[in-house]
Amino acid sequence: MESIGVLMLIPMNSYLEQELQRRYNLFKLWTAPQKPQFIKGHANSIRAVVGNASAGADAELIEALPRLEIVSSFSVGVDKIDLAKCREKGIRVTYTPDVLTEDVADLAIGLMLAVLRRLCESDRYVRSGKWKKGDYKLTTKFSGKTVGIIGLGRIGMAVAKRAEAFNCPICYYSRTEKSDTKYKYYPSVVELASNCQILVVACPLTEETRHIVNREVMNALGPKGVLINIGRGPHVDEPELVSALIEGRLGGAGLDVYEHEPEVPEELFGLENVVLLPHVGTATVETRKVMADLVVGNLEAHFLNKPLLTPLV
Ligand code: 8YV
Numbered sequence: 001m002e003s004i005g006v007l008m009l010i011p012m013n014s015y016l017e018q019e020l021q022r023r024y025n026l027f028k029l030w031t032a033p034q035k036p037q038f039i040k041g042h043a044n045s046i047r048a049v050v051g052n053a054s055a056g057a058d059a060e061l062i063e064a065l066p067r068l069e070i071v072s073s074f075s076v077g078v079d080k081i082d083l084a085k086c087r088e089k090g091i092r093v094t095y096t097p098d099v100l101t102e103d104v105a106d107l108a109i110g111l112m113l114a115v116l117r118r119l120c121e122s123d124r125y126v127r128s129g130k131w132k133k134g135d136y137k138l139t140t141k142f143s144g145k146t147v148g149i150i151g152l153g154r155i156g157m158a159v160a161k162r163a164e165a166f167n168c169p170i171c172y173y174s175r176t177e178k179s180d181t182k183y184k185y186y187p188s189v190v191e192l193a194s195n196c197q198i199l200v201v202a203c204p205l206t207e208e209t210r211h212i213v214n215r216e217v218m219n220a221l222g223p224k225g226v227l228i229n230i231g232r233g234p235h236v237d238e239p240e241l242v243s244a245l246i247e248g249r250l251g252g253a254g255l256d257v258y259e260h261e262p263e264v265p266e267e268l269f270g271l272e273n274v275v276l277l278p279h280v281g282t283a284t285v286e287t288r289k290v291m292a293d294l295v296v297g298n299l300e301a302h303f304l305n306k307p308l309l310t311p312l313v
Contacts (some may be wrong), residue, residue, distance in 0.1 A: 007049045007050070008020060009056070010051070011028070011030055015292050019296045040064065048072060049070075051080060051081070052073060056081035057071045058080065069091060070094070071086060073095045075096060077204060078093065078095055078312060091313070093312045094308050100281070100282040100287050102287075104158070105161075105162055107277070111228050115274070116145070116252070117142065142168075143166045144167045146195065147169070147170050149172040149183075149200045151202045153174075156202035172186070173191075193218075193225070201229045205232035210234050212236075213229075218240060223251050225250060226254065227241070227253045229255050230281050234259050236259070238259040252274060253268075253275075254274075255276055257281075262278065262279075298311075
């Protein structure tokens with residue numbers, strides 16, 4: 001398979017890079033001083049693209065690669081890939097579902113605990129020596145709080161299962177009510193936010209779900225409510241989130257994702273009721289290795305004319 005050209009869009013995992021390099025003629029887009037010229041120069045040998053949550057095959061890239069057969073994404077989220085164009089051109093698309101579900105759901109629970117129990121602030125309190133001068137303030141209990149989940153897919157279900165172990169009543173919003181769950185369904189996000197104390201975003205990013213958490217939803221969640229975003233930044237209207245937190249209309253937020261990563265609104269840096277993570281939902285050694293193996297496994301299957309392991313298109 002030496003001569004098959006694979007274009008990797010950005011550096012994402014060194015093990016994945018090595019495994020691709022061993023099998024294919026790997027083109028690393030980020031090493032090119034002039035990206036459009038680089039793509040043009042290798043367009044006739046590139047048959048696969050490897051991207052991730054921040055860089056995918058958009059319409060422009062797909063058009064520029066006439067021999068493209070498959071896009072193998074190192075992510076479960078595929079919002080950066082033009083799926084319609086891939087379908088139209090018969091380009092296969094694979095992703096990495098299931099293998100990362102536990103990590104993302106674990107992190108959602110971690111963010112809930114971190115925001116309500118003020119774990120990061122407590123840590124700073126000890127490190128700065130302030131403990132020696134007084135008592136730390138009281139925080140907010142997590143067990144038993146009602147958790148509302150936007151999107152009851154694989155990750156949403158895994159969050160629900162974990163939160164249940166903390167005796168949290170679970171409710172959810174999704175486009176349609178699920179027949180196979182006992183959790184309470186609300187037909188709108190505003191109703192969900194009005195009836196829960198912790199609101200978790202766990203749905204895919206699409207045109208329909210962009211800014212699904214808007215001013216109205218934040219107001220419905222209220223001054224004691226906490227927003228947890230482990231989905232995608234654009235699910236939340238970020239300037240509205242900043243105002244809601246600063247004005248005290250929203251109680252707190254635990255964020256792993258942002259509208260313009262790696263840019264994070266600086267107004268959030270001074271707020272102690274906010275916990276900010278650098279998009280690390282799947283970032284464990286174990287999970288990233290399995291994700292990498294799946295990216296490579298899908299490419300191998302494709303080029304051997306075998307069934308894809310995790311096809312999306
Ligand atoms: C990563 C993700 O950020 O799977 C997703 O959708 O957001 C994450 O796994 C990323 O793709 C790894 O580079």
